[in-house]
Amino acid sequence: MALKFAANLNFLFTEKASSIVERICLAHQHGFRAVELTCPEDETKRQKVLATIEDTGIAVSLVNLATDRTKDELKWGSTGIPGAEKLFQQQLKSTIEFAKAAKCQKIHLMSGLLTDNEIECDYNRTYLANLKLAADKLRSSNMIGLVEPINPYYVPKYYMDSYVKAREMLESVQCDNIKLLVDLYHLQSLKGNVTRSLEEYGKQIGHFQIAQVPNRNEPDTTGELDYAYIFQIIQEFGYTDWIGCEYKPKTTTVEGLNWLQKFGFKL
Numbered sequence: 001m002a003l004k005f006a007a008n009l010n011f012l013f014t015e016k017a018s019s020i021v022e023r024i025c026l027a028h029q030h031g032f033r034a035v036e037l038t039c040p041e042d043e044t045k046r047q048k049v050l051a052t053i054e055d056t057g058i059a060v061s062l063v064n065l066a067t068d069r070t071k072d073e074l075k076w077g078s079t080g081i082p083g084a085e086k087l088f089q090q091q092l093k094s095t096i097e098f099a100k101a102a103k104c105q106k107i108h109l110m111s112g113l114l115t116d117n118e119i120e121c122d123y124n125r126t127y128l129a130n131l132k133l134a135a136d137k138l139r140s141s142n143m144i145g146l147v148e149p150i151n152p153y154y155v156p157k158y159y160m161d162s163y164v165k166a167r168e169m170l171e172s173v174q175c176d177n178i179k180l181l182v183d184l185y186h187l188q189s190l191k192g193n194v195t196r197s198l199e200e201y202g203k204q205i206g207h208f209q210i211a212q213v214p215n216r217n218e219p220d221t222t223g224e225l226d227y228a229y230i231f232q233i234i235q236e237f238g239y240t241d242w243i244g245c246e247y248k249p250k251t252t253t254v255e256g257l258n259w260l261q262k263f264g265f266k267l
């Protein structure tokens with residue numbers, strides 16, 4: 001079964017367009033059939049993005065939780081932030097409504113950043129409580145929530161920074177619609193051991209994203225990961241949903257797309 005790839009619009013086409021609406025159009029123009037994006041922070045922007053999604057017919061394979069970009073600890077999400085529970089509930093509600101309108105069934109529950117004025121056990125308690133709440137809300141919309149460990153080299157002080165922590169949370173929450181988002185860039189940066197990790201995580205995995213390590217460029221660029229092998233094990237793993245291209249183009253997005261042909265894929 002050929003793998004299929006979606007454009008993560010927080011990374012692709014950013015060199016050509018500042019707005020998500022323009023990036024959706026560029027992704028569609030250059031052959032992508034699906035995109036990943038962050039839920040816009042206000043209703044007007046959400047409606048414009050939904051209208052463009054409808055006009056282009058492009059699919060939405062993943063929506064990142066809406067974020068409050070005015071505060072450092074919240075611009076990378078609110079799921080784990082003590083004292084931001086009400087904000088998380090509002091952002092979850094608007095993100096679920098947006099994802100439903102976009103016919104997307106996956107929401108990345110971004111955790112937020114650790115700050116000096118809270119202790120980690122408060123984050124753990126907040127994150128677990130919010131995951132349980134999200135699981136119920138998502139289930140009634142036939143959606144899954146995704147937990148993604150993100151490495152500290154890329155996002156210093158990000159709360160969800162470990163696969164051990166992520167899997168402890170999945171074990172605690174015990175909900176089959178809360179799953180792991182395995183970004184191979186973060187997996188290799190955080191722990192390596194890719195083959196055995198994917199075997200170990202198995203059905204806990206709800207989504208994949210790709211980029212090379214350590215520079216987070218296209219999969220065919222020089223780096224630690226042999227993507228010819230990785231694509232083979234993802235196929236053997238039986239994953240048939242969209243894979244997010246969450247990489248920084250080494251030159252331009254369009255020039256960088258030739259990796260697809262090199263690995264025998266097409267958009």
Ligand SMILES: O=C(O)C(=O)CO
Pocket residue numbers: 010064148150154183246
């Ligand atoms: O950097 C990442 O991997 C993220 O998911 C943040 O958007």
